[in-house]
Amino acid sequence: MAHHVILISIGSNIERERYTRQSVVALKQHFSNVTVSSVYESEAVGFNGNPFYNLVARAETDMSVDDVCNILKTIEKENGRVHSAKKFCARTLDLDLLTFDDRVINEPVVLPRDEITFNAFVLWPLAELVPNDIHPVTKQSYAQMWQAFDKQKQQLWPIDFTWS
Template sequence: MNPHRVYLGLGSNLDPWRNLSAGLQRIEQHWELISVSGFYESAAIGFDGPAFINLVVAIETTETLPQLAARTRQIEIEFGRTPDCKKFSSRHLDIDILTFDELQGTFDGVELPRPEIFYNAFVLIPFAELCPGLILPSQTESLVSLQQNLPASQSIQKIQFDWRAYLSHAAEN
């Protein structure tokens, strides 16, 4: 079976450096990690809370979409997500399936491509960093071109962070 190319969005605003680093390590344990965008800081949206750190990763998997969705949900639960978690709230680790191959539509409750790609800078900018020329299903413009449509009010800042070095340092202490 040929592997599926999947893009995941990750975010955290509760101990984000530790949770995102450990989350990436968990992702590597389950799937082939192809590439990791830079880390971006942005204000919480829809509630008052600490700033979020977000990034996008490309993975390859032989799992089906429902299997992948179940596994990402399980990882979120392992990191403290509760079933009654509000949409706009602080997170130890949030993992969103942004795309799954070229699928378009709603599959087992997962809408693809994920709509937030097109209107949230904290998703679109790191995604465009990984694959600027990518044109998603139902779109006519590349990810980098879509960035021009983002509201100027969405402030986002790239943060230099080496998650592997962080994990190595944490393991030494």
């Protein structure tokens, strides 16, 4: 079986502590060697809402991209996520597959996810968790990408998060 490395962004702005904890518990049930970045608090982007908690998880799996995406959707649903027509809205839990090995694909999802290059709440945790990993398209490390990022665009800050 092929062994794949996946990076997943995690976000929550409804009962953030609860769902942030739940997400990692759930990821550990489905994937192996799960590690996570610090938790960051950021202002809601694209709509007026409560601040988000964001972090990035790295995990390993033998599943296909399709199966990983389905698992992430299932975890969201199990944690009260309601998928509405509105792209920007409050949510209990948002899990997005950021990368799957070094694949560059458009189906069943776009990988690597565009957000990596323009959202501080994705790039900063990546730069912290896997600083030397290379982005499959920019060919830069996440640390280099974060260093070059315009940090005035979005406000976010690492927080002390209690996992238990």
